[in-house]
Amino acid sequence: MNMNRRQAVAGMISLTSPLVLGSRAFAQDTINLTISSSHPTAIAWVTPLHTVIVEKSNAMLEERGSNYRINWTEAYGGSLYDFNDTLEAVSQQLTDMGWIGSIWEPSTLPLQNIMYSVPFNTQTVDQAINTMNRLNDSEEAMKREWTSQDITFFGSCVSDGYHLFTKTPIEQLSDLEGMRLLGVPVCAPWVEAVGATLVNTGIPAMYGQLQTGVGEGTILIGTGAYPLKLHEQAPFVTRVNTGPLTFGxxxxxxxxxxxxxxxxxxxxxxxxxxxxIENARLIEEREALFFDKFVEEGATVTAMPDEQKLEWVNRMPPLGQLWADGLEERGIPGRDILVKYMATVQEEGGVPLRDWAADL
Structure with missing residues (x-):
């Protein structure tokens, strides 16, 4: 049976949340809603909040003959809350909706962080985002992470792979030993495997922390680094490409x-x-553009050789087993999700550098 896009979405609503048929009627046609993010709209996973959700919503309602229109209040760039509070802000209705960064919620949203727990698996943004959207649609344990926080979840965000932005050049893995790298907590096992130390932070704070010496570099995506001009403080850019990742x-x-x-x-x-979908398109477009601009603006850009990447990933502990076993102890089906994740990545065309489920 063929079904049109609108019918498919209606079906998705019934699967992802308890749709209240005949929900309360509004006394007026205007509905006031707030949409927010801790990060600015220059970031590729925030841009579509405005260009897709806000800009298209009223036109679609009008096109479909709805009597309702949305009066949007937009609050980006941390004007309502910072990067540590993206989950709580939506859960507790500080905002009605917005971008939620799972990487700062390792205890509450561990399954959403699976790509950080087992890196170097994907090669394209489509592989990453299709994998995670499929799992969020099909796996009850992943759905529960959102519903238990009073959140209805509709679409994963994705970034390009992670790279190194440092004050000194990285020519071999030993150059990272003892280095303080700014990043999110889930990246700690990656950098610790090569002798570096992770300093927990968020993208908005990185420029100042590099400037003041809190960190000697950062492990970060190029599309996050360029808009904030991090290459001005860390001009040696090593293209590692841990593979595109989803993170909320x-x-x-x-x-x-x-x-x-x-x-x-x-x-x-x-x-x-x-x-x-738009987030994924922007990442592809901006990554190519931004790496050209790094060079144009004076940064030194080099690519990490494949043999160094393979050495790096193989120096990491059995992250898949550690991640899955830790979740099993909490009653979360980590092993089952990891096996399904690795299979889904490969179904989507990904070629993992390491089989993280092999140690289970």
């Missing part, structure tokens, strides 16, 4: 979502998945 995405407070009229729910849900 677009979520709506469930109480807010269930209070909306059905036609508004359908539009938000459809645009939520489109957010995911």
């Amino acid at each position: 995405g677009f979520g709506v407070n469930t109480d807010t979502f269930n209070s909306l009229p059905e036609d508004v729910q359908e539009v938000i849900a459809e645009l939520g998945r489109e957010y995911s």
Whole structure:
């Protein structure tokens, strides 16, 4: 049976959240909603909040004959909360919806961080985002991570692979020994395997921390580094490419979502998945552009040889086993999810540098 896009989205709503049919009618046609992010709109996973969710929603409602229009309040760049609070802000209705960064929620959203726990598996953004959207749609344990926080989740966000931005050149892995690298906590096992130390932080704080010497470099995606001009403080760029990774995405407070009229729910849900697709497109486009600009603006860009990447990944401990066993102790099916993740990555065309499920 063929089904059109709108029917598919309606089906997705029924699977991902308790759609309240005949939800309360609004006394007026205007619905006030707030959409937010701790990061600025220059970042590729924040841009579609405005260009997709906000800019397209009212046009779609009008096109479909809805009586409702949304009056949007947009709060980006940390104006409401910082990078540590993206989950709580939506869960506790400080904002109605927004970008949620799972990498700062390793205890609450561990399954959403699987790509950080087992890196070097994907080669394209489509492989990464399709893998995670499939798992979030099909696996009950992954759905529960969102629903337990009163969040209705619609689309994963994705980044390009991670690279090194340092004050001194990296010619061999031993050059990283003893180096303080700024980054998110889930990257700690990566850098510790080559003798570096991770300094926990978020992208908005990195420029100042590099400038003041808190870190001697950072492990970060190129599309996150360029807009904040991190290459001005760390001009040696080593293209590692750990593989594109997902790390949360677009979520709506469930109480807010269930209070909306059905036609508004359908539009938000459809645009939520489109957010995911547009984020992936922007990453591909911007990564190529930004690496050209690094060179144009005086940074020294080199590529880490494949044999060094393979040595790096093989020096890491059995991260898949450690991650899965730790979750099993908490009653979370880490082993099952890891096996399904590795299989799904390969179904999507990914070629992992290491089989992280082999040690289970």
